[in-house]
Amino acid sequence: MSQEETQVGTSVIELVSVTPDGTSTPLAHGTHAQELEGVLDGAKAPRVEPNWTDLLSPYQYADSGLRSRSNSSLGRSSFSISSYGSNTSVYSIPIEDAESERSVRGKSHKQVVRELTVEVMPALLVSVAGSVGAGAVLGRIQGSQAFEREPALLVMVSVLLNLKSNIELNMSTRLSTLANLGAFTAWTDGVDALRSNMELLLLQSTLVGVVVGVIAAALGAPAGVSDVAVLLAVGVACAVVGSAAVGVLVSATVVVGHRAGIDPDNIGTPIASSFGDMSTLLIMGIVSTGLVDQIHTVWPVATVGLFAVLGAGLLRVVQANHQMSHHVTSGYLPLVYAAITSSVAGVIVERSAQRFPSMPALVPVVNGIGGNIGTVFASRISTSLHKQRGRFVASEHNLSMIILLLINVPIQVGFLALRREFDPELQINAMFLVAYTGATAVHGLSMLVVGRVACRWLWVRGYDPDDCVNPFITGTGDMLGAILLAIVFIVVF
Numbered sequence: 001m002s003q004e005e006t007q008v009g010t011s012v013i014e015l016v017s018v019t020p021d022g023t024s025t026p027l028a029h030g031t032h033a034q035e036l037e038g039v040l041d042g043a044k045a046p047r048v049e050p051n052w053t054d055l056l057s058p059y060q061y062a063d064s065g066l067r068s069r070s071n072s073s074l075g076r077s078s079f080s081i082s083s084y085g086s087n088t089s090v091y092s093i094p095i096e097d098a099e100s101e102r103s104v105r106g107k108s109h110k111q112v113v114r115e116l117t118v119e120v121m122p123a124l125l126v127s128v129a130g131s132v133g134a135g136a137v138l139g140r141i142q143g144s145q146a147f148e149r150e151p152a153l154l155v156m157v158s159v160l161l162n163l164k165s166n167i168e169l170n171m172s173t174r175l176s177t178l179a180n181l182g183a184f185t186a187w188t189d190g191v192d193a194l195r196s197n198m199e200l201l202l203l204q205s206t207l208v209g210v211v212v213g214v215i216a217a218a219l220g221a222p223a224g225v226s227d228v229a230v231l232l233a234v235g236v237a238c239a240v241v242g243s244a245a246v247g248v249l250v251s252a253t254v255v256v257g258h259r260a261g262i263d264p265d266n267i268g269t270p271i272a273s274s275f276g277d278m279s280t281l282l283i284m285g286i287v288s289t290g291l292v293d294q295i296h297t298v299w300p301v302a303t304v305g306l307f308a309v310l311g312a313g314l315l316r317v318v319q320a321n322h323q324m325s326h327h328v329t330s331g332y333l334p335l336v337y338a339a340i341t342s343s344v345a346g347v348i349v350e351r352s353a354q355r356f357p358s359m360p361a362l363v364p365v366v367n368g369i370g371g372n373i374g375t376v377f378a379s380r381i382s383t384s385l386h387k388q389r390g391r392f393v394a395s396e397h398n399l400s401m402i403i404l405l406l407i408n409v410p411i412q413v414g415f416l417a418l419r420r421e422f423d424p425e426l427q428i429n430a431m432f433l434v435a436y437t438g439a440t441a442v443h444g445l446s447m448l449v450v451g452r453v454a455c456r457w458l459w460v461r462g463y464d465p466d467d468c469v470n471p472f473i474t475g476t477g478d479m480l481g482a483i484l485l486a487i488v489f490i491v492v493f
Contacts, residue, residue, distance in 0.1 A: 107393075112396055113403060115263055116400060116403040116407065120376055124369060124407065124408075124411055126270060126271065127271070127368055128274075128365055128369065128415055130275050130278050131368040137282055138281050140285070141281060142154065145292070146285075146292040149292050149295075150220075150227060150292055152216045152217065152220020153284075156231065156234070159212050159339055159342070160280065160284075161276075162342040163211070163239075165277065166334075166335055167208060167243065167335070168246045168273075169272055171200070172271075173379045173470065175251065175264065175268065177379075179254050179264045180386075184255060193323075194251045194255070196323050201243050202244060202247070203314040204243075206236060206239065209238065209239030209307065210232065210235065213233070213235030213236060216235065230295050232304050233303035233307075234284065236304065237283075238283050242276070242279055246275060249275055253268055253271050253272075254268055265376065266376055268379065270372045270376065273368065327467065334470075334475075337475050341475035341476060345479040345483075348486055349363055356489040356493065358423055358427075359486070359489050363482060363485060366484075366485060370440065370443040370447045370477050371477040374444075374447030374448055374450060374451045374474075375474070377401065377447075377448050378454065378455050378469045381456075390459065401448045404444070408441070409440060413433070413436070416433070427493070429492075435488045436488055443477065443481050450472060450477075
Protein backbone atom coordinates (compact mmCIF):
# COMPACT_ATOMS: atom_id res chain seq x y z
CA MET A 1 0.00 0.00 0.00
CA SER A 2 1.43 3.37 -0.97
CA GLN A 3 1.99 6.11 1.51
CA GLU A 4 -0.67 8.19 -0.25
CA GLU A 5 -3.30 5.53 0.24
CA THR A 6 -2.78 5.47 4.01
CA GLN A 7 -3.30 9.23 4.32
CA VAL A 8 -6.86 9.42 3.02
CA GLY A 9 -9.64 10.12 5.45
CA THR A 10 -11.36 6.75 4.89
CA SER A 11 -10.06 3.96 7.09
CA VAL A 12 -7.93 1.63 4.95
CA ILE A 13 -7.50 -2.01 5.97
CA GLU A 14 -4.55 -4.03 4.71
CA LEU A 15 -4.24 -7.82 4.92
CA VAL A 16 -0.64 -8.94 5.09
CA SER A 17 1.33 -12.09 5.84
CA VAL A 18 4.24 -11.38 8.20
CA THR A 19 7.30 -13.64 8.33
CA PRO A 20 9.63 -13.79 11.36
CA ASP A 21 12.30 -11.69 9.63
CA GLY A 22 9.81 -8.84 9.29
CA THR A 23 8.99 -9.32 5.60
CA SER A 24 5.37 -8.41 4.83
CA THR A 25 3.54 -9.87 1.84
CA PRO A 26 0.38 -7.89 0.91
CA LEU A 27 -2.62 -10.13 0.26
CA ALA A 28 -5.47 -7.65 -0.11
CA HIS A 29 -6.75 -4.30 1.06
CA GLY A 30 -9.97 -2.34 1.12
CA THR A 31 -11.88 0.38 2.94
CA HIS A 32 -14.20 -1.97 4.85
CA ALA A 33 -13.53 -5.17 6.76
CA GLN A 34 -16.44 -6.87 4.95
CA GLU A 35 -14.58 -6.57 1.65
CA LEU A 36 -11.87 -8.86 3.05
CA GLU A 37 -14.22 -11.45 4.50
CA GLY A 38 -13.64 -13.93 1.69
CA VAL A 39 -9.89 -13.44 1.82
CA LEU A 40 -9.85 -13.99 5.57
CA ASP A 41 -11.90 -17.17 5.25
CA GLY A 42 -9.84 -18.63 2.43
CA ALA A 43 -6.32 -17.48 3.24
CA LYS A 44 -3.80 -20.13 4.17
CA ALA A 45 -0.94 -19.21 6.46
CA PRO A 46 2.54 -19.86 5.06
CA ARG A 47 4.47 -22.70 6.67
CA VAL A 48 7.41 -20.91 8.26
CA GLU A 49 9.04 -21.13 11.63
CA PRO A 50 7.17 -18.64 13.86
CA ASN A 51 8.73 -16.12 16.14
CA TRP A 52 5.99 -15.04 18.51
CA THR A 53 8.34 -12.67 20.31
CA ASP A 54 8.61 -10.55 17.21
CA LEU A 55 4.98 -11.01 16.19
CA LEU A 56 3.43 -10.09 19.50
CA SER A 57 5.83 -7.53 20.91
CA PRO A 58 3.97 -4.19 21.16
CA TYR A 59 7.17 -2.47 20.02
CA GLN A 60 7.57 -4.32 16.71
CA TYR A 61 5.20 -2.12 14.76
CA ALA A 62 6.15 1.14 16.43
CA ASP A 63 7.20 2.59 13.06
CA SER A 64 3.58 2.16 11.96
CA GLY A 65 2.38 4.44 14.76
CA LEU A 66 1.41 1.98 17.47
CA ARG A 67 -1.11 3.54 19.85
CA SER A 68 -0.79 1.37 22.97
CA ARG A 69 -2.76 -1.28 21.13
CA SER A 70 -2.12 -4.96 21.80
CA ASN A 71 -2.75 -7.95 19.57
CA SER A 72 -5.98 -9.77 20.33
CA SER A 73 -6.45 -13.39 19.39
CA LEU A 74 -9.43 -14.63 17.42
CA GLY A 75 -8.69 -18.20 18.39
CA ARG A 76 -6.80 -21.03 16.70
CA SER A 77 -6.49 -20.98 12.91
CA SER A 78 -7.67 -17.37 12.85
CA PHE A 79 -6.04 -14.00 12.44
CA SER A 80 -4.51 -11.73 15.09
CA ILE A 81 -5.86 -8.22 14.71
CA SER A 82 -4.02 -5.10 15.82
CA SER A 83 -4.60 -1.41 15.23
CA TYR A 84 -1.71 0.82 14.27
CA GLY A 85 -1.70 4.48 13.40
CA SER A 86 -4.80 6.58 13.08
CA ASN A 87 -6.45 4.90 10.11
CA THR A 88 -4.72 1.63 9.28
CA SER A 89 -5.42 -1.87 10.60
CA VAL A 90 -2.87 -4.62 9.98
CA TYR A 91 -3.99 -8.25 10.05
CA SER A 92 -1.12 -10.62 10.87
CA ILE A 93 -1.66 -14.30 10.13
CA PRO A 94 -0.44 -16.56 12.95
CA ILE A 95 1.23 -19.85 12.04
CA GLU A 96 -0.07 -23.19 13.26
CA ASP A 97 2.37 -25.97 13.92
CA ALA A 98 3.65 -27.92 16.89
CA GLU A 99 5.98 -25.16 18.03
CA SER A 100 3.29 -22.48 18.03
CA GLU A 101 1.01 -24.80 19.96
CA ARG A 102 3.65 -25.16 22.64
CA SER A 103 4.12 -21.40 22.74
CA VAL A 104 0.57 -20.79 23.94
CA ARG A 105 0.62 -23.27 26.78
CA GLY A 106 0.71 -21.84 30.25
CA LYS A 107 3.18 -22.76 32.94
CA SER A 108 2.80 -26.05 34.77
CA HIS A 109 1.32 -25.97 38.28
CA LYS A 110 4.63 -27.16 39.71
CA GLN A 111 6.48 -24.34 38.01
CA VAL A 112 3.97 -21.76 39.25
CA VAL A 113 4.23 -22.98 42.85
CA ARG A 114 8.03 -23.02 42.75
CA GLU A 115 8.30 -19.54 41.25
CA LEU A 116 5.87 -17.90 43.65
CA THR A 117 7.27 -19.47 46.81
CA VAL A 118 10.97 -19.31 45.98
CA GLU A 119 11.04 -16.00 44.11
CA VAL A 120 8.11 -13.87 45.27
CA MET A 121 8.30 -14.46 49.04
CA PRO A 122 11.91 -13.18 49.43
CA ALA A 123 11.04 -10.15 47.29
CA LEU A 124 8.05 -9.40 49.51
CA LEU A 125 10.20 -9.67 52.63
CA VAL A 126 12.63 -7.20 51.07
CA SER A 127 9.70 -4.90 50.32
CA VAL A 128 8.64 -5.03 53.98
CA ALA A 129 12.14 -3.95 55.00
CA GLY A 130 11.96 -1.16 52.43
CA SER A 131 8.59 0.03 53.74
CA VAL A 132 9.84 0.05 57.32
CA GLY A 133 12.98 1.89 56.22
CA ALA A 134 10.93 4.46 54.31
CA GLY A 135 8.81 5.08 57.40
CA ALA A 136 11.92 5.60 59.51
CA VAL A 137 13.40 8.04 56.98
CA LEU A 138 10.12 9.98 56.77
CA GLY A 139 10.01 10.26 60.55
CA ARG A 140 13.47 11.82 60.57
CA ILE A 141 13.05 14.30 57.73
CA GLN A 142 9.69 15.49 59.08
CA GLY A 143 11.53 16.97 62.00
CA SER A 144 14.19 18.69 59.89
CA GLN A 145 14.52 22.46 59.65
CA ALA A 146 13.56 22.39 55.97
CA PHE A 147 10.15 20.85 56.74
CA GLU A 148 9.62 23.26 59.63
CA ARG A 149 10.31 26.27 57.40
CA GLU A 150 8.30 24.89 54.46
CA PRO A 151 5.32 22.91 55.85
CA ALA A 152 4.05 22.43 52.26
CA LEU A 153 6.85 19.87 51.78
CA LEU A 154 4.85 17.47 53.93
CA VAL A 155 1.88 17.85 51.56
CA MET A 156 4.21 16.88 48.73
CA VAL A 157 5.35 13.59 50.23
CA SER A 158 2.32 11.34 49.66
CA VAL A 159 1.55 12.60 46.14
CA LEU A 160 5.21 12.41 45.09
CA LEU A 161 5.67 8.86 46.39
CA ASN A 162 2.45 7.67 44.76
CA LEU A 163 2.94 9.12 41.27
CA LYS A 164 6.66 8.43 41.12
CA SER A 165 6.21 4.87 42.36
CA ASN A 166 3.61 4.11 39.68
CA ILE A 167 5.72 5.22 36.73
CA GLU A 168 8.58 3.11 38.10
CA LEU A 169 6.27 0.12 38.48
CA ASN A 170 5.14 0.61 34.89
CA MET A 171 8.75 0.54 33.75
CA SER A 172 9.33 -2.65 35.72
CA THR A 173 6.34 -4.43 34.16
CA ARG A 174 7.31 -3.29 30.65
CA LEU A 175 10.87 -4.56 31.04
CA SER A 176 9.66 -7.82 32.60
CA THR A 177 7.37 -8.43 29.64
CA LEU A 178 10.17 -7.65 27.17
CA ALA A 179 12.55 -9.97 29.02
CA ASN A 180 10.05 -12.82 28.91
CA LEU A 181 9.44 -12.16 25.21
CA GLY A 182 13.16 -12.53 24.50
CA ALA A 183 14.08 -8.87 23.98
CA PHE A 184 17.28 -9.30 25.99
CA THR A 185 18.53 -12.31 24.07
CA ALA A 186 20.59 -10.07 21.78
CA TRP A 187 22.84 -7.59 23.57
CA THR A 188 22.04 -4.66 21.27
CA ASP A 189 18.28 -5.21 21.54
CA GLY A 190 18.50 -5.38 25.33
CA VAL A 191 20.54 -2.20 25.60
CA ASP A 192 18.13 -0.42 23.27
CA ALA A 193 15.13 -1.53 25.34
CA LEU A 194 16.74 -0.40 28.60
CA ARG A 195 17.80 2.95 27.17
CA SER A 196 14.38 3.64 25.66
CA ASN A 197 12.56 2.82 28.88
CA MET A 198 14.96 4.88 30.97
CA GLU A 199 14.46 7.91 28.72
CA LEU A 200 10.70 7.55 29.05
CA LEU A 201 10.93 7.17 32.83
CA LEU A 202 13.02 10.32 33.19
CA LEU A 203 10.60 12.28 31.00
CA GLN A 204 7.61 11.10 33.01
CA SER A 205 9.39 11.80 36.30
CA THR A 206 10.06 15.38 35.14
CA LEU A 207 6.35 15.87 34.49
CA VAL A 208 5.48 14.24 37.81
CA GLY A 209 7.89 16.52 39.67
CA VAL A 210 6.34 19.65 38.19
CA VAL A 211 2.80 18.44 38.94
CA VAL A 212 3.72 17.54 42.51
CA GLY A 213 5.31 20.95 43.05
CA VAL A 214 2.21 22.71 41.74
CA ILE A 215 -0.08 20.61 43.96
CA ALA A 216 2.08 21.30 47.03
CA ALA A 217 2.08 25.03 46.25
CA ALA A 218 -1.71 25.04 45.76
CA LEU A 219 -2.49 23.13 48.96
CA GLY A 220 0.35 24.30 51.16
CA ALA A 221 -0.33 28.05 50.95
CA PRO A 222 3.29 29.21 50.40
CA ALA A 223 4.22 32.69 51.60
CA GLY A 224 5.65 34.01 48.33
CA VAL A 225 7.16 33.36 44.92
CA SER A 226 10.40 32.13 46.46
CA ASP A 227 8.53 29.42 48.35
CA VAL A 228 6.78 28.31 45.16
CA ALA A 229 10.13 28.10 43.37
CA VAL A 230 11.54 25.97 46.19
CA LEU A 231 8.56 23.58 46.07
CA LEU A 232 8.84 23.19 42.30
CA ALA A 233 12.59 22.68 42.52
CA VAL A 234 12.34 20.08 45.29
CA GLY A 235 9.54 18.24 43.50
CA VAL A 236 11.22 17.94 40.13
CA ALA A 237 14.72 17.27 41.53
CA CYS A 238 13.50 14.50 43.84
CA ALA A 239 11.37 12.92 41.13
CA VAL A 240 14.06 12.88 38.44
CA VAL A 241 17.05 11.94 40.59
CA GLY A 242 15.02 9.35 42.50
CA SER A 243 13.61 7.80 39.33
CA ALA A 244 17.05 7.67 37.77
CA ALA A 245 18.34 5.67 40.75
CA VAL A 246 15.33 3.34 40.84
CA GLY A 247 15.39 2.96 37.04
CA VAL A 248 18.97 1.69 37.19
CA LEU A 249 18.03 -0.67 40.05
CA VAL A 250 14.96 -2.00 38.19
CA SER A 251 16.95 -2.49 34.98
CA ALA A 252 19.65 -4.42 36.84
CA THR A 253 17.06 -6.49 38.70
CA VAL A 254 15.25 -7.49 35.50
CA VAL A 255 18.39 -8.27 33.49
CA VAL A 256 20.28 -10.11 36.23
CA GLY A 257 17.16 -11.97 37.38
CA HIS A 258 16.28 -13.03 33.86
CA ARG A 259 19.79 -14.29 33.13
CA ALA A 260 19.77 -16.17 36.45
CA GLY A 261 16.57 -17.97 35.49
CA ILE A 262 14.31 -15.88 37.75
CA ASP A 263 11.08 -14.52 36.29
CA PRO A 264 11.39 -10.69 36.44
CA ASP A 265 7.60 -10.47 36.89
CA ASN A 266 8.05 -11.99 40.36
CA ILE A 267 10.70 -9.62 41.71
CA GLY A 268 10.66 -6.39 39.69
CA THR A 269 7.70 -4.56 41.20
CA PRO A 270 8.40 -5.36 44.89
CA ILE A 271 11.99 -4.16 44.51
CA ALA A 272 10.89 -1.00 42.67
CA SER A 273 8.24 -0.08 45.23
CA SER A 274 10.28 -0.75 48.37
CA PHE A 275 13.54 0.91 47.43
CA GLY A 276 11.76 3.60 45.40
CA ASP A 277 10.05 5.14 48.43
CA MET A 278 13.07 4.93 50.69
CA SER A 279 15.50 6.39 48.13
CA THR A 280 13.08 9.20 47.24
CA LEU A 281 12.69 10.25 50.86
CA LEU A 282 16.46 10.19 51.40
CA ILE A 283 16.95 12.37 48.33
CA MET A 284 14.12 14.64 49.44
CA GLY A 285 15.76 15.19 52.81
CA ILE A 286 19.05 16.20 51.20
CA VAL A 287 17.58 18.31 48.37
CA SER A 288 15.02 20.13 50.54
CA THR A 289 17.66 21.07 53.11
CA GLY A 290 19.94 22.46 50.43
CA LEU A 291 17.30 24.41 48.51
CA VAL A 292 15.40 25.79 51.51
CA ASP A 293 18.67 27.20 52.83
CA GLN A 294 19.06 28.97 49.46
CA ILE A 295 15.43 30.13 49.25
CA HIS A 296 16.30 33.79 48.61
CA THR A 297 19.00 33.06 46.03
CA VAL A 298 18.85 32.13 42.36
CA TRP A 299 19.41 28.43 42.99
CA PRO A 300 15.76 27.28 43.27
CA VAL A 301 14.82 29.04 40.01
CA ALA A 302 17.99 27.78 38.32
CA THR A 303 17.16 24.22 39.42
CA VAL A 304 13.69 24.46 37.91
CA GLY A 305 15.14 25.90 34.70
CA LEU A 306 17.75 23.16 34.47
CA PHE A 307 15.20 20.37 34.76
CA ALA A 308 12.86 22.18 32.35
CA VAL A 309 15.62 22.10 29.72
CA LEU A 310 16.27 18.45 30.56
CA GLY A 311 12.58 17.66 30.18
CA ALA A 312 12.37 19.41 26.81
CA GLY A 313 15.38 17.45 25.58
CA LEU A 314 13.93 14.16 26.83
CA LEU A 315 10.62 14.94 25.13
CA ARG A 316 12.34 15.33 21.78
CA VAL A 317 14.35 12.15 22.28
CA VAL A 318 11.31 10.05 23.27
CA GLN A 319 9.16 11.44 20.46
CA ALA A 320 11.91 10.60 17.98
CA ASN A 321 12.05 7.02 19.32
CA HIS A 322 9.36 5.11 17.43
CA GLN A 323 9.41 2.38 20.05
CA MET A 324 8.31 4.68 22.87
CA SER A 325 6.73 7.79 21.31
CA HIS A 326 3.17 6.56 21.83
CA HIS A 327 3.75 6.56 25.61
CA VAL A 328 4.16 10.36 25.71
CA THR A 329 0.41 10.98 25.59
CA SER A 330 -0.93 7.77 27.17
CA GLY A 331 -1.33 6.28 30.64
CA TYR A 332 -2.00 9.48 32.59
CA LEU A 333 -5.64 8.90 33.53
CA PRO A 334 -4.75 5.89 35.74
CA LEU A 335 -2.13 8.08 37.45
CA VAL A 336 -4.78 10.70 38.19
CA TYR A 337 -7.00 7.96 39.65
CA ALA A 338 -4.15 6.74 41.86
CA ALA A 339 -3.37 10.26 43.06
CA ILE A 340 -7.01 10.92 44.01
CA THR A 341 -7.58 7.62 45.81
CA SER A 342 -4.27 7.85 47.65
CA SER A 343 -5.17 11.37 48.78
CA VAL A 344 -8.46 10.05 50.14
CA ALA A 345 -6.50 7.34 51.95
CA GLY A 346 -4.26 10.00 53.47
CA VAL A 347 -7.26 11.87 54.84
CA ILE A 348 -8.65 8.67 56.37
CA VAL A 349 -5.34 7.84 58.03
CA GLU A 350 -4.88 11.38 59.31
CA ARG A 351 -8.31 11.47 60.95
CA SER A 352 -8.00 7.95 62.35
CA ALA A 353 -4.58 8.72 63.83
CA GLN A 354 -6.10 11.27 66.18
CA ARG A 355 -8.04 8.48 67.87
CA PHE A 356 -5.69 5.52 67.21
CA PRO A 357 -2.04 6.70 67.29
CA SER A 358 -0.71 3.21 66.52
CA MET A 359 -2.66 2.84 63.28
CA PRO A 360 -0.49 4.92 60.87
CA ALA A 361 2.55 2.71 61.46
CA LEU A 362 0.64 -0.31 60.11
CA VAL A 363 -0.73 1.36 56.99
CA PRO A 364 2.43 1.37 54.80
CA VAL A 365 3.12 -2.33 55.26
CA VAL A 366 -0.51 -3.47 54.90
CA ASN A 367 -0.88 -1.44 51.71
CA GLY A 368 2.65 -2.20 50.56
CA ILE A 369 2.46 -6.00 50.80
CA GLY A 370 -1.07 -6.16 49.43
CA GLY A 371 -0.18 -3.81 46.61
CA ASN A 372 2.96 -5.78 45.80
CA ILE A 373 1.20 -9.10 45.42
CA GLY A 374 -1.33 -7.34 43.22
CA THR A 375 1.33 -5.81 40.97
CA VAL A 376 3.27 -9.09 40.80
CA PHE A 377 0.08 -10.89 39.75
CA ALA A 378 -0.79 -8.22 37.19
CA SER A 379 2.74 -8.28 35.77
CA ARG A 380 2.51 -12.06 35.33
CA ILE A 381 -0.90 -11.77 33.64
CA SER A 382 0.31 -9.03 31.30
CA THR A 383 3.32 -11.07 30.22
CA SER A 384 1.10 -14.11 29.73
CA LEU A 385 -1.31 -12.14 27.55
CA HIS A 386 1.55 -10.94 25.38
CA LYS A 387 3.06 -14.41 25.09
CA GLN A 388 -0.21 -16.29 24.63
CA ARG A 389 -1.64 -14.03 21.89
CA GLY A 390 -4.31 -12.68 24.21
CA ARG A 391 -5.29 -16.11 25.54
CA PHE A 392 -6.07 -16.04 29.27
CA VAL A 393 -4.69 -19.15 31.01
CA ALA A 394 -7.27 -19.36 33.80
CA SER A 395 -5.88 -22.43 35.57
CA GLU A 396 -2.42 -20.88 35.94
CA HIS A 397 -3.75 -17.55 37.21
CA ASN A 398 -6.23 -19.16 39.61
CA LEU A 399 -3.38 -21.09 41.22
CA SER A 400 -1.26 -17.93 41.34
CA MET A 401 -4.03 -16.09 43.19
CA ILE A 402 -4.29 -18.80 45.83
CA ILE A 403 -0.54 -19.01 46.44
CA LEU A 404 -0.04 -15.24 46.57
CA LEU A 405 -2.90 -14.90 49.04
CA LEU A 406 -1.41 -17.64 51.22
CA ILE A 407 1.96 -15.87 51.11
CA ASN A 408 0.42 -12.49 51.97
CA VAL A 409 -1.29 -13.37 55.27
CA PRO A 410 1.68 -14.93 57.15
CA ILE A 411 3.96 -12.04 56.20
CA GLN A 412 1.35 -9.52 57.38
CA VAL A 413 0.86 -11.30 60.71
CA GLY A 414 4.63 -11.71 61.14
CA PHE A 415 5.12 -7.98 60.67
CA LEU A 416 2.39 -7.28 63.22
CA ALA A 417 4.18 -9.40 65.81
CA LEU A 418 7.48 -7.68 65.03
CA ARG A 419 5.85 -4.27 65.23
CA ARG A 420 4.51 -5.09 68.66
CA GLU A 421 8.07 -5.45 69.95
CA PHE A 422 8.92 -1.87 68.90
CA ASP A 423 5.60 -0.22 69.75
CA PRO A 424 4.44 -1.03 73.29
CA GLU A 425 1.37 1.17 72.77
CA LEU A 426 0.05 -1.25 70.14
CA GLN A 427 -2.35 -3.52 72.01
CA ILE A 428 -2.69 -6.96 70.44
CA ASN A 429 -5.32 -9.33 71.75
CA ALA A 430 -7.02 -12.31 70.19
CA MET A 431 -9.85 -10.24 68.73
CA PHE A 432 -7.47 -7.72 67.17
CA LEU A 433 -5.31 -10.50 65.69
CA VAL A 434 -8.34 -12.17 64.09
CA ALA A 435 -9.70 -8.85 62.78
CA TYR A 436 -6.29 -7.76 61.45
CA THR A 437 -5.71 -11.11 59.74
CA GLY A 438 -9.15 -10.96 58.15
CA ALA A 439 -8.62 -7.38 56.98
CA THR A 440 -5.26 -8.17 55.37
CA ALA A 441 -6.74 -11.24 53.68
CA VAL A 442 -9.61 -9.16 52.25
CA HIS A 443 -7.16 -6.49 51.16
CA GLY A 444 -4.82 -8.97 49.48
CA LEU A 445 -7.67 -10.79 47.72
CA SER A 446 -9.09 -7.50 46.53
CA MET A 447 -5.75 -6.48 45.01
CA LEU A 448 -5.50 -9.79 43.19
CA VAL A 449 -9.04 -9.41 41.83
CA VAL A 450 -8.39 -5.82 40.75
CA GLY A 451 -5.20 -6.89 38.97
CA ARG A 452 -6.91 -9.77 37.21
CA VAL A 453 -10.01 -7.87 36.13
CA ALA A 454 -8.10 -4.73 35.14
CA CYS A 455 -5.58 -6.61 32.99
CA ARG A 456 -8.28 -8.38 30.99
CA TRP A 457 -10.46 -5.26 30.76
CA LEU A 458 -7.55 -3.17 29.49
CA TRP A 459 -6.34 -5.84 27.06
CA VAL A 460 -9.65 -6.44 25.30
CA ARG A 461 -10.06 -2.67 24.87
CA GLY A 462 -6.69 -2.34 23.20
CA TYR A 463 -4.61 -0.94 26.07
CA ASP A 464 -1.34 -2.48 27.20
CA PRO A 465 -1.72 -3.47 30.89
CA ASP A 466 1.98 -2.76 31.40
CA ASP A 467 1.23 0.94 31.03
CA CYS A 468 -2.05 1.23 32.91
CA VAL A 469 -2.79 -1.48 35.45
CA ASN A 470 -0.40 -0.62 38.32
CA PRO A 471 -1.98 2.76 39.26
CA PHE A 472 -5.38 1.10 39.52
CA ILE A 473 -3.96 -1.48 41.92
CA THR A 474 -1.94 0.87 44.11
CA GLY A 475 -4.62 3.59 44.23
CA THR A 476 -7.39 1.17 45.12
CA GLY A 477 -5.12 -0.63 47.58
CA ASP A 478 -4.13 2.53 49.45
CA MET A 479 -7.73 3.61 49.94
CA LEU A 480 -9.07 0.15 50.77
CA GLY A 481 -6.22 -0.58 53.19
CA ALA A 482 -6.85 2.64 55.11
CA ILE A 483 -10.58 1.90 55.31
CA LEU A 484 -10.10 -1.70 56.48
CA LEU A 485 -7.55 -0.76 59.16
CA ALA A 486 -9.79 2.03 60.41
CA ILE A 487 -12.67 -0.46 60.70
CA VAL A 488 -10.45 -2.93 62.59
CA PHE A 489 -9.39 -0.33 65.16
CA ILE A 490 -12.92 1.02 65.55
CA VAL A 491 -14.43 -2.43 66.07
CA VAL A 492 -11.74 -3.75 68.41
CA PHE A 493 -10.95 -0.62 70.42
